[in-house]
Amino acid sequence: MKARITVLCENTVGALIGTGEHGFSAFIETEAGSYLFDTGNGSSIVRNSLLLKKDLGSIQKIFLSHGHYDHTGGLPDVLRLKGEVEVMAHPHMFLERIAVVKEDNGEKRRFVGIPYNRSYLEFSGARFVLKKEFYEPERGIFLTGEVPRNTPFEEPDPRLFAKVQGNWVPDQFLDDQSLVLDTPKGLVIIFGCAHSGMINTINHVMEKTGMEKIYALFGGTHLAFLTPEQLEESIDAIKRLAVEYIGVSHCTGMKACMRLAQEFGDRFFYGHVGATFET
Ligand SMILES: [Fe+2]
Numbered sequence: 001m002k003a004r005i006t007v008l009c010e011n012t013v014g015a016l017i018g019t020g021e022h023g024f025s026a027f028i029e030t031e032a033g034s035y036l037f038d039t040g041n042g043s044s045i046v047r048n049s050l051l052l053k054k055d056l057g058s059i060q061k062i063f064l065s066h067g068h069y070d071h072t073g074g075l076p077d078v079l080r081l082k083g084e085v086e087v088m089a090h091p092h093m094f095l096e097r098i099a100v101v102k103e104d105n106g107e108k109r110r111f112v113g114i115p116y117n118r119s120y121l122e123f124s125g126a127r128f129v130l131k132k133e134f135y136e137p138e139r140g141i142f143l144t145g146e147v148p149r150n151t152p153f154e155e156p157d158p159r160l161f162a163k164v165q166g167n168w169v170p171d172q173f174l175d176d177q178s179l180v181l182d183t184p185k186g187l188v189i190i191f192g193c194a195h196s197g198m199i200n201t202i203n204h205v206m207e208k209t210g211m212e213k214i215y216a217l218f219g220g221t222h223l224a225f226l227t228p229e230q231l232e233e234s235i236d237a238i239k240r241l242a243v244e245y246i247g248v249s250h251c252t253g254m255k256a257c258m259r260l261a262q263e264f265g266d267r268f269f270y271g272h273v274g275a276t277f278e279t
């Protein structure tokens with residue numbers, strides 16, 4: 001299946017038009033129709049979609065990577081334009097979530113979960129399909145479902161917590177999943193934040209699809225939150241896979257992006273608002 005991916009929401013703007021925000025969203029066009037992966041935090045998706053001429057009213061399905069506000073906050077705006085639509089995600093996307101961040105010489109707890117409740121979104125048109133497994137919601141398009149944590153160097157972000165049975169516990173992110181496109185040039189993997197680990201996700205995708213050719217990597221990789229040693233282990237793993245293009249962004253962070261650019265040269269590009277990639 002051929003596809004064109006356009007970044008609708010991201011932390012930075014690289015094209016002449018658009019608005020940056022802390023978040024991620026990608027618009028995917030295929031011969032079978034258009035799809036949306038994540039929705040950003042709600043500050044820019046509608047404006048950027050209009051400027052980039054991507055019709056949110058035309059999407060056939062919405063895929064969500066996980067329940068963080070910067071991937072789900074744009075849902076009401078999209079639903080207002082689209083009306084009823086299937087939204088594929090994991091049941092844990094509705095967990096309450098916080099980040100403990102250093103601010104003003106102290107620690108602050110910030111709410112980072114999905115900012116809208118399920119009923120509101122359903123009344124707005126969302127038809128949730130919540131699954132935990134790897135599956136193929138559309139021909140040639142896969143959702144990874146829960147990703148097994150196997151690599152020793154991809155550790156959970158210690159700042160992030162979720163409320164489980166009334167208690168704040170380190171967030172396990174069982175809902176973290178990525179989207180996979182099976183294209184003639186190989187697999188394209190689009191991460192949301194890759195909280196379960198970029199390499200864990202890639203390994204899971206290769207095992208489930210039985211395919212080894214990874215054509216491109218897109219989206220947020222959370223490499224920014226690994227130690228320098230862990231980052232090098234991730235880069236070594238990508239090199240062994242012979243990925244052709246790396247167009248990551250969002251929670252990859254500038255330092256890790258610079259390291260990727262240094263390592264992969266022209267095979268690396270930054271996936272800012274307006275970046276497009278065709279297979
Ligand atoms: Fe994110």
Ligand SMILES: [Fe+2]
Nearest residue numbers: 066068193195
């Ligand atoms: Fe996230």
